[in-house]
Amino acid sequence: MNPTTNYQQLIQNLDYLKLKQMSLHLNEVLDFSVNHQLSLVDTLVKLTNYEIDVREQNMIQSMVKVAAFPHLKEIKDFDFSFQPSINQKQILDFLTLRFIEANENIVFLGPSGVGKTHLATSIGIEAAKKRTSTYFIKCHDLIQNLKKARLENRLESRLKHYTKYKL
Numbered sequence: 001m002n003p004t005t006n007y008q009q010l011i012q013n014l015d016y017l018k019l020k021q022m023s024l025h026l027n028e029v030l031d032f033s034v035n036h037q038l039s040l041v042d043t044l045v046k047l048t049n050y051e052i053d054v055r056e057q058n059m060i061q062s063m064v065k066v067a068a069f070p071h072l073k074e075i076k077d078f079d080f081s082f083q084p085s086i087n088q089k090q091i092l093d094f095l096t097l098r099f100i101e102a103n104e105n106i107v108f109l110g111p112s113g114v115g116k117t118h119l120a121t122s123i124g125i126e127a128a129k130k131r132t133s134t135y136f137i138k139c140h141d142l143i144q145n146l147k148k149a150r151l152e153n154r155l156e157s158r159l160k161h162y163t164k165y166k167l
Contacts, residue, residue: 021050063128069136075122083115091119095126100166127167135165 004012014023025047035041064072075095080088099106106123108116117138124134137145142162149158 019051021054022047023052025050046086049119056142059131060129063134065133067124067128067134067136069121069124070117071121072125074125075119078115078118082122086115086119090125094123097127097130097132097167100127100132132167133165134167135162138160 011023011026013028014020029043029047029050030045032038038046075091078091080086080091094106106120108120110116121136124136127134146155146158150156
């Protein structure tokens with residue numbers, strides 16, 4: 001019988017519980033804890049933060065993928081000087097997602113090439129980062145999908161699909 005040390009048991013426990021980041025960073029955190037004389041609670045917080053950070057990133061990536069954005073453009077990539085008629089403060093306010101809490105809608109209207117999709121995508125990505133369920137669809141595609149669903153006697157199901165998203 002091969003006795004295991006508490007350290008080896010801890011690694012096995014972390015692996016069994018699928019806490020990969022905690023397992024990967026255990027040595028680093030333990031060394032830091034010893035060198036900086038951290039308390040047990042502070043050490044555990046530091047260790048669990050690695051796991052939480054990776055899970056949050058994975059959740060955001062998953063939500064962005066489900067949202068079906070046509071491209072991944074964020075507000076920092078938008079050139080407001082190209083479209084001076086766009087109210088930058090209002091767009092930045094949209095990024096707070098207050099309009100969702102107020103049950104308000106946003107509609108971007110304008111000719112092709114002025115940045116409507118970029119702005120909508122930016123707001124959607126920000127919403128996904130804040131763990132708000134998001135789905136991107138152009139108005140024309142939405143209408144076509146709903147018409148098709150009605151012809152196939154699936155309109156209620158299709159509407160239910162779209163209404164499960166907050167944005």
